[in-house]
Amino acid sequence: MGNGGHLEGAGTAAGRAPRRPEEGRASGLSGAPPSRVLAIYAHPDDPDVSCGGTIASWAASGSEVHVCLCCDGGKGSLDPAVDSSRLADRRRLEVEASGRQLGVKEHYWLGYPDGEIHDDDELRGRLVSLIRQVRPEAVLAPDPTAVFFGPSYVNHRDHRAVGWSVLDAVAPAAASPHYFPSAGPVFQVASLYLSGTLEPDTWVDITSSIDVKAAALACHTSQLGEGGEWLRNVVRQGAEEAGQVAGVRYAEAFRKVVLA
Numbered sequence: 001m002g003n004g005g006h007l008e009g010a011g012t013a014a015g016r017a018p019r020r021p022e023e024g025r026a027s028g029l030s031g032a033p034p035s036r037v038l039a040i041y042a043h044p045d046d047p048d049v050s051c052g053g054t055i056a057s058w059a060a061s062g063s064e065v066h067v068c069l070c071c072d073g074g075k076g077s078l079d080p081a082v083d084s085s086r087l088a089d090r091r092r093l094e095v096e097a098s099g100r101q102l103g104v105k106e107h108y109w110l111g112y113p114d115g116e117i118h119d120d121d122e123l124r125g126r127l128v129s130l131i132r133q134v135r136p137e138a139v140l141a142p143d144p145t146a147v148f149f150g151p152s153y154v155n156h157r158d159h160r161a162v163g164w165s166v167l168d169a170v171a172p173a174a175a176s177p178h179y180f181p182s183a184g185p186v187f188q189v190a191s192l193y194l195s196g197t198l199e200p201d202t203w204v205d206i207t208s209s210i211d212v213k214a215a216a217l218a219c220h221t222s223q224l225g226e227g228g229e230w231l232r233n234v235v236r237q238g239a240e241e242a243g244q245v246a247g248v249r250y251a252e253a254f255r256k257v258v259l260a
């Protein structure tokens with residue numbers, strides 16, 4: 001695949017048993033699909049890996065799905081001869097193709113080069129502005145507290161930077177008129193679903209959308225190298241493990257935060 005490891009960060013990644021919910025934490029299958037959803041991720045393939053089944057399933061149930069990609073994906077190759085801006089252009093087309101599979105209504109690109117995004121006022125302000133514009137009932141994003149997945153994978157810093165910024169943009173900034181007052185009318189997001197988490201407490205049944213998720217991932221040809229059969233297996237295995245915890249065939253796991 002040659003992108004330095006984004007795809008391995010898929011939620012409950014293969015090789016690591018999903019952790020069961022702790023005593024006293026809310027847990028179980030998520031309820032009715034949110035009416036409008038905004039997924040905010042770092043790299044072009046991240047939403048599909050992290051929550052592609054959820055996006056597809058909710059979109060098929062009538063949710064309006066919006067996706068924001070913060071980085072351009074231009075460093076997603078281990079080949080030193082690859083031109084970053086051409087790769088970024090190619091990945092944009094891959095996202096458009098995968099979005100058609102998943103049922104995404106709209107994509108937003110913030111255009112930061114990979115590895116050059118920071119959890120700072122600028123990013124938070126742009127996210128607050130987008131959240132106030134889209135007004136999503138639910139926001140999907142990476143869990144920034146996850147640093148290590150098992151003994152051999154360090155979560156990409158871009159995932160963590162975006163995750164922290166999303167948390168602060170959603171609570172309290174987007175809902176408070178005193179934060180970023182020129183970024184539009186305030187809006188309170190009702191719930192946050194954090195993927196790639198080490199502390200899942202909510203599962204979305206993706207049994208009906210696992211094939212769509214695999215088809216969406218297959219659109220990211222720049223990341224797949226030759227053939228994508230292994231990926232289908234990894235995706236299926238991760239979803240199966242999460243499904244075992246949730247009591248369904250295939251699932252995606254989240255830490256859910258209910259804000260309103």
Ligand SMILES: [Zn+2]
Nearest residue numbers: 006042043046
């Ligand atoms: Zn990534």
